[in-house]
Amino acid sequence: MSTVSRTTHPELFPLYYEKKLLEYVKANLVATRFGQRRSLPANSGRTIEFYRANPKPINTTPITDQPTPPATALPNLTPIQVTVQEYGDSIDLYEFTDMTSFVPLVDYITDILADQAQRSLDTIAMNELCSGTNVLYAGGVNSRSALVGTQKLTKTDIRKAVNLLQRENIPPFEDGYYVCLIHPDKILDLFTDAELIQLANANMSAFEKGFVGQFAGVKFYVSTTLPIVDNGGTPSVPVYQTLVLGKDAYGIVDLDGTTLKMVQTNVDRLGRVKTLGWKAYFAVKRLYEPAIVRIESN
Structure with a gap:
């Protein structure tokens, strides 16, 4: 009976670690929970636009039987733009070290990177929220x-x-x-x-x-x-x-599998060094x- 492992099916494991990182970051981020969310569609530029609706004035005039009063104007929507930035970090891991280690290094490194990503994005958001007047x-x-x-x-x-x-x-x-x-x-x-x-x-x-x-x-x-x-x-x-x-x-870029990713690459010609990392396309804006x-x- 064949065994599914990192050696036999390497294409499966980056998906597991990407899901692990995304779930951890989304569960532990605090500053991003309470804002307007906007997705980042592909091929749509680096600028995201949020809208703030200005309230309509109070209306205390009774409605008579006839004629029906005319409709009033839609409140002005104030557009507020923010530029999406790219963030991330990475760790190099030697294949031989990973193979001979007594602990699952890729698991540990993923946990470390997930924690760093969460604290980094939370800090970016908090700095924006705390810069108001x-x-x-x-x-x-x-x-x-x-x-x-x-x-x-x-x-x-x-x-x-x-x-x-x-x-x-x-x-x-x-x-x-x-x-x-x-x-x-x-x-x-x-x-x-x-x-x-x-x-x-x-x-x-x-x-x-x-x-x-x-x-x-x-x-x-x-x-x-x-x-x-x-x-x-x-x-x-x-x-x-x-x-x-x-x-x-405030408004935020929604974090999903497109805007927050776990990266695993191996560009060493002998496959001796792999790079594990995270990258995020992220922005926060006070509205x-x-x-x-x-x-x-x-």
């Missing part, structure tokens, strides 16, 4: 330089961010909640141990990667890729960035500044 500073201060080490993130800051979204009529997501992307260090400032236990017990049936719990109409998701910046003072003090988002706040509140705190 809608900023709330913790502790009642009015600048980053005034965050001198004692202005910790509080529940009051979260409620203020929700208030800013609601005042701008920013809709929540389909489940009725806004979303907060938060560094795990700030979870410890925001919730006590007892509160975290209560949150965990209240949400045992709703497991999501990175999901902590909900408070004040906001669902919290942790991510270590949120930027930690310097306050610019002397001495310097680290400043954490927390995001509170409404629906359609509506009032829908993204960035809270800066110590």
Whole structure:
């Protein structure tokens, strides 16, 4: 009976590793879960266009029996363009090393590359989302330089961010909640141990990667890729960035088998060296500044 192996059927194994990488990255990416998604069709150029619909004005005029009132104009759709960029990395593996190793090196390397791809794309997305202008500073201060080490993130800051979204009529997501992307260090400032236990017990049936719990109409998701910046003072003090988002706040290129790939090549003339890597065609763009509140705190 014949055995299917990497030696007898090498064409099957790149597909397995590509699927493994794609599934890991999509399951663990945080920043890309909550934006408008656009696919990247082949032969369509490097620019993707998103649209932001401007709301129609309130209409308080009653409708009479006759005549039927005329239709009003379609709201303006604001086009927002972003250029898709190419990202990636690779590792060279000697065939003899792979063959004589006590561990499945291709499996291990795939795991390492998948983790790198996930953290890299998440960081790219977080950097874009954290570069907006809608900023709330913790502790009642009015600048980053005034965050001198004692202005910790509080529940009051979260409620203020929700208030800013609601005042701008920013809709929540389909489940009725806004979303907060938060560094795990700030979870410890925001919730006590007892509160975290209560949150965990209240949400045992709703497991999501990175999901902590909900408070004040906001669902919290942790991510270590949120930027930690310097306050610019002397001495310097680290400043954490927390995001509170409404629906359609930003757009992303959807990650699929076309835009995120595991690459396995062998160009060595004796087949002694293979290259394993990942590449992604990716872009993230803020679409509506009032829908993204960035809270800066110590």
